[in-house]
Amino acid sequence: MTADRHASGDFTFRPLDPLSDAELLHGWVTHPKASFWMMQDASLPDVEREYMAIAAAEHHDAFLGLHKGVPSFLMERYDPRYVELVGLYEPLPGDVGMHFLTAPSAVRIPGFTRGVITAVMRELFADPATRRVVVEPDVRNTAVHALNETVGFRPEAVIQKPEKEALLSFCTREQFEAAVRERELAI
Secondary structure, rough: OOOHHOOOEEEEEEEEOOOHHHHHHHHHHHHHHHHHHOOOOOOHHHHHHHHHHHOOOOOEEEEEEEEEEEEEEEEEEEEOOOOOOOOOOOOOOEEEEEEEEEOOOOOOOOOOOHHHHHHHHHHOOOOOOOOEEEEEEEEHHHEEEEEEEEHOOOEEEEOOOOOOOOEEEEEEEHHHHHHHHHHHHHH
């Protein structure tokens, strides 16, 4: 069984604790595989400050993702009307922004990252108010574009953010459910 076929209970979420989780996160966000996270040179206090600011924010949340009880990924949820995408597109009611990062690992598990993004999307769509998930990865991050497509994201436009040129993409609840069904039928 690949990670993509894990029972939904294999992936769980808890609110991120900016102080007690900072050391763990520091290792993740400064790892070479996290270059698109744009925190390569962050110190431990930088990471603490960043996630303390998110914890204090009204329209931005961070969660630690666990795989079988082990911290394995980070998920951020934000309201694009107030965070990240203000003035860069016209948000619709029910839009929710998302970032995710898997922890670096010496062991490659086929399908794991796809399992993570599927769990993240399920978690976001568990809120009935969420109608569409919005992402804005760096245009150069072709691996995440392909991964996003596997869960139903469709690119909308290239936008210029202060820190990067980004591919604005959307995934409705229906697109996500169709992508998951199609993937399950293919297995």
